Amino acid sequence: MPTLLHLDSSADRLTSRSRAVTAAFASVFRRASPENTVVHRDLHADPLPHLPDASLHWAARLRGTGTQPDPVAEELQQRLVAELLDADVLLIGVPLYNYSLPSSLKAWLDHIHVPGLTAPSVISDAPLAGRPAVLVTSRGGNYDKGTVNEGRDHATPVLELILGEEMRMRVTLVTVGLTLASSVPALAGSTDRGEREYGHALRRARALAAQLGSGMTTP
Numbered sequence: 001m002p003t004l005l006h007l008d009s010s011a012d013r014l015t016s017r018s019r020a021v022t023a024a025f026a027s028v029f030r031r032a033s034p035e036n037t038v039v040h041r042d043l044h045a046d047p048l049p050h051l052p053d054a055s056l057h058w059a060a061r062l063r064g065t066g067t068q069p070d071p072v073a074e075e076l077q078q079r080l081v082a083e084l085l086d087a088d089v090l091l092i093g094v095p096l097y098n099y100s101l102p103s104s105l106k107a108w109l110d111h112i113h114v115p116g117l118t119a120p121s122v123i124s125d126a127p128l129a130g131r132p133a134v135l136v137t138s139r140g141g142n143y144d145k146g147t148v149n150e151g152r153d154h155a156t157p158v159l160e161l162i163l164g165e166e167m168r169m170r171v172t173l174v175t176v177g178l179t180l181a182s183s184v185p186a187l188a189g190s191t192d193r194g195e196r197e198y199g200h201a202l203r204r205a206r207a208l209a210a211q212l213g214s215g216m217t218t219p
């Protein structure tokens with residue numbers, strides 16, 4: 001039964017563009033086949049705790065002697081890891097906050113990046129290798145080459161590094177830029193472009209969802 005794990009992390013429940021694009025993706029994925037299912041986790045509405053114990057970064061067999069993580073925290077981590085391992089496709093809404101990830105999403109990442117469970121180590125290979133991960137990134141400003149913001153998006157690279165390089169998932173980006181063009185005077189000249197980028201992101205998300213939801217693994 002093809003399963004999509006759909007994560008949102010925007011703190012904006014009314015006008016969020018990442019939420020709108022992930023919702024469009026999830027809707028098409030669900031309808032692409034009667035067997036498809038979607039598991040939705042709203043990391044903002046239902047936040048996870050910070051990782052409470054550094055030993056939880058490692059699979060149990062790789063932890064140092066004497067470490068004793070709280071069983072309740074370990075059980076939560078096991079549930080999050082199982083949810084990820086059970087997913088055929090991962091979809092994440094990634095708003096850019098202070099040039100970085102929302103803390104709600106970082107807490108999820110800290111729980112699920114576990115050498116020996118989700119990432120390769122001496123006791124395991126890469127169980128998620130080749131699985132698609134679609135990142136819908138939304139950011140207020142302009143991050144074009146040559147602008148003052150060039151290279152200042154520190155959210156996308158860390159996700160590409162952990163999900164792509166460490167966990168070896170196949171990462172695809174869908175980017176919505178200039179989302180503040182209609183509200184920040186300095187960006188007023190880019191309103192039309194912002195709307196065009198949003199429309200393009202919605203179309204791209206729907207196309208990817210149709211492919212991945214019908215079992216085609218190459219976006």
Ligand SMILES: Cc1cc2nc3c(=O)[nH]c(=O)nc-3n(C[C@H](O)[C@H](O)[C@H](O)COP(=O)(O)O)c2cc1C
Nearest residue numbers: 010016017018095096097098099138139140141179
């Ligand atoms: C706490 C916070 C911090 C933000 N920091 C940045 C930033 O560093 N750079 C930027 O371009 N936009 C920033 N923004 C604007 C958001 O990236 C923008 O509103 C984006 O559309 C948020 O995603 P969403 O529409 O899915 O909620 C910030 C917004 C918030 C709420």
